[in-house]
């Protein structure tokens with residue numbers, strides 16, 4: 001709502017700097033401004049530095065969104081997406097966008113970031129040449145990577161190497177061309193550059209240094225890159241990552257003073273007192289920054305300046321970490337050789353470790369760490385404070401844990417850090433701030449610490465340190481399970497594993513354990529069933545089920561009981577049976593002397609107390625009348641309970657039994673993260689208890705109400721309404737899409753109601769109900785998977801599959817009897 | 820217990836048991852579970868969990884351990900000890916591989932019931 005008292009704040013650019021500024025501003029003065037943001041990108045604010053994990057497949061775009069639409073709406077902010085500002089009129093105090101939108105301001109913040117430098121060699125405009133700056137670039141790269149082929153990355157700096165590693169993980173042949181003598185020459189010395197080169201080559205990326213690009217060759221699309229020495233390197237994709245240039249043109253053209261970037265003072269004000277500038281587009285005391293830590297400090301200062309508080313930004317020293325999984329690299333400060341500088345170097349070739357400190361007047365001024373970077377923050381702290389290290393010199397290079405004879409224990413090292421030591425470089429969060437938040441707010445999970453302090457919430461490389469702080473502060477109260485690794489064999493969580501299976505195309509359990517560095521040989525009883533499910537769900541056509549990684553019930557397709565006997569529950573579609581089936585069940589019970597026949601809570605019959613070796617013969621008899629496995633033992637579709645519906649009931653509105661059978665026929669056989677139970681009730685009286693099922697249908701006059709996410713086991717929870725469907729066909733389609741989405745996103749053993757709570761009902765509704773294309777795609781993937789799953793396991797075993805499961809290896813009793 | 824002389828009896832081939840799996844051998848003293856690890860080592864324990872008698876042969880084999888199918892106790896295959904916070908010990912029988920053949924100590928199968 002517009003209130004006359006509010007000042008108009010307009011922001012140009014919606015990147016990481018203004019996003020952070022808004023957080024500070026809304027906290028300090030939520031009602032002060034009426035805010036309008038112009039963003040040339042057609043989307044909300046996301047964590048740009050995490051584009052590399054999106055490219056490599058380790059994260060999804062949804063994971064890196066910082067502020068979603070609801071956030072802007074909730075704060076009454078007008079965000080104009082896809083609106084590039086083309087002019088600032090300082091006398092009228094308005095800005096104008098390319099689409100003609102005009103907005104008046106009292107205060108204006110310029111946060112246009114920077115743009116990629118494109119070297120204007122012949123062919124640089126050919127299709128297939130991309131930069132690396134935003135999500136569109138990543139999508140362009142992914143589209144190219146989908147076709148395989150060769151990628152050439154021009155530029156061996158931070159961005160170029162992250163792009164190269166990502167494209168390699170996506171299956172392309174990758175060559176990096178670097179103009180200088182060694183990689184990342186601005187952050188690394190030649191020795192570390194060499195180690196980095198070797199480890200990039202070890203992952204199959206070709207590196208050519210001193211490579212001067214002469215031309216990009218191709219007719220209608222890139223075909224190759226030609227170097228000065230006429231070498232041609234084939235290319236289906238060229239990524240230019242040679243550097244960035246502050247986007248200062250807009251401000252410059254409006255008559256705001258600019259050098260390389262928009263000039264600002266310590267309060268982040270430009271030469272026009274109503275206009276501020278922050279982020280990569282600015283030049284402050286002669287420096288333009290290209291990392292987020294300084295921008296976040298600018299953001300804090302700008303927020304204060306806007307509400308009239310005094311604040312000053314004094315410039316930053318920055319540290320860099322490369323975000324390529326498996327490469328540990330840290331650098332900070334200045335490490336050029338110069339008069340009066342000394343250095344301390346440690347090399348351990350076998351371990352692939354290289355460390356170098358540059359000292360001037362007994363103070364650290366530069367740090368390069370390769371292979372072992374845990375001490376980075378400690379060195380950086382000494383560097384920033386200008387601590388005199390004369391006393392420590394002899395052992396300095398061995399790191400913090402070595403000082404004072406303390407043990408080489410990472411916990412001890414973190415414990416010894418001073419309170420003001422910086423833990424999260426991106427957000428400038430100190431140890432003291434984190435510890436205080438954990439204590440005062442009673443935080444116990446990593447996600448909470450992230451939410452309250454922002455520590456580890458940007459690039460994530462300090463996650464280990466933050467966890468160690470949690471451990472130190474909470475002691476035994478902090479169980480790492482708060483971050484939920486799959487099990488003790490790995491630090492990766494379920495979602496990480498699922499993504500890496502796709503990204504690295506892992507198609508067997510041994511390959512997965514090798515690639516993801518499982519700590520145990522052959523996993524454990526907790527991870528193997530989960531991995532088996534994830535692989536099966538991801539590669540339904542290719543993966544070969546690993547019976548040894550299944551819990552006994554799913555391995556032998558019956559339910560083990562307290563005395564080692566088994567139960568057998570045939571499927572009764574929609575809870576219906578007939579005399580032939582009942583007769584077959586009775587015959588089997590007699591023939592195999594089964595001690596008990598019981599009705600289950602799921603509308604079917606249970607044969608209880610069966611000997612394992614009798615199972616195949618029992619299944620053979622049941623198969624003869626068409627009875628198939630009811631999967632009462634599986635993380636799979638269990639039952640679809642129905643009521644008599646309009647066929648018999650005086651209140652029934654639809655054919656509940658008919659729909660129940662259709663649903664059961666569509667879903668049976670599919671493996672799911674946890675068991676799935678359905679019910680269909682013929683009217684809202686709900687006699688089949690649809691409103692506490694994983695998926696429940698309530699028939700009404702106008703069609704079918706689809707419910708889901710109910711629970712009635714360990715937890716009790718009524719269902720949520722997903723949507724209303726008009727026909728049976730539509731209902732079956734929506735339910736199949738829902739189940740497939742759950743199969744793709746659910747963590748092993750996570751029932752639907754827990755999954756829905758975790759990912760949010762909105763996102764489920766969007767994919768399954770609102771977006772027809774997504775729904776169809778889900779249904780299609782489900783159909784492919786079902787082609788391989790709807791094969792009755794009982795019939796297969798009655799025919800002899802897995803015979804070793806049901807017969808002893810050797811029988812001394814028989815032998816003796818024979819003798 | 821007194822020591823007895825061993826008499827090796829062949830009960831089958833290594834390949835009769837799936838890797839990371841187990842098969843049962845029926846004996847006068849009850850069922851014996853014979854395990855094959857991922858590294859093709861073989862082990863033999865009586866098929867009764869020290870907790871409540873669960874059939875260890877039906878558990879998931881991982882490393883040199885098996886997880887009991889009934890309540891998830893983890894039992895070491897080499898010496899039968901229960902791992903982790905739980906306590907107890909499953910008893911075993913000597914077993915060895917000769918070429919691809921699995922041999923167990925036949926003398927341990929006779930005598931007093933386990």
Ligand code: SRM
Nearest residue numbers: 559561567599600601602603604632638639712713714715
């Ligand atoms: C046979 C049956 C009881 C009966 O005699 O009626 C049964 C038997 C078992 N249930 Fe159940 N549940 C049976 C209906 C239910 C129901 C009612 C229903 O389906 O309408 C529920 C509540 C709804 C639900 O699923 O949440 C139910 C909630 C559970 C739970 C709690 C699940 C949860 O996430 O909250 C477990 C434990 C688990 O799965 O981890 C469980 C586990 C078990 C197991 C499989 C225990 C085990 O892991 O060995 C029992 C096997 C006993 C045996 O000797 O075979 N059973 N169980 C029912 C089989 C239904 C069928 O036809 O397939």
Ligand SMILES: Cc1cc2nc3c(=O)[nH]c(=O)nc-3n(C[C@H](O)[C@H](O)[C@H](O)COP(=O)(O)OP(=O)(O)OC[C@H]3O[C@@H](n4cnc5c(N)ncnc54)[C@H](O)[C@@H]3O)c2cc1C
Nearest residue numbers: 013015016017040041048049084085112113279280291292
């Ligand atoms: C792939 C990649 C990896 C990175 N990794 C790291 C890292 O590990 N650590 C680190 O510290 N930093 C990293 N960075 C740098 C970091 O992302 C930037 O420093 C930061 O995003 C800059 O924030 P900003 O708000 O100044 O600008 P940006 O985030 O670039 O935002 C500027 C926004 O303004 C929009 N815009 C521009 N002009 C206009 C206009 N005229 N009208 C409207 N909108 C406009 C742009 O479209 C853009 O959305 C990385 C960058 C990239 C691209």
Ligand code: SF4
Nearest residue numbers: 561562600601713714
């Ligand atoms: S409620 Fe279910 S799990 Fe519990 S004893 Fe009965 S059948 Fe077993």
Ligand code: FES
Nearest residue numbers: 868871873887890
């Ligand atoms: S009987 Fe084995 S764990 Fe309980």
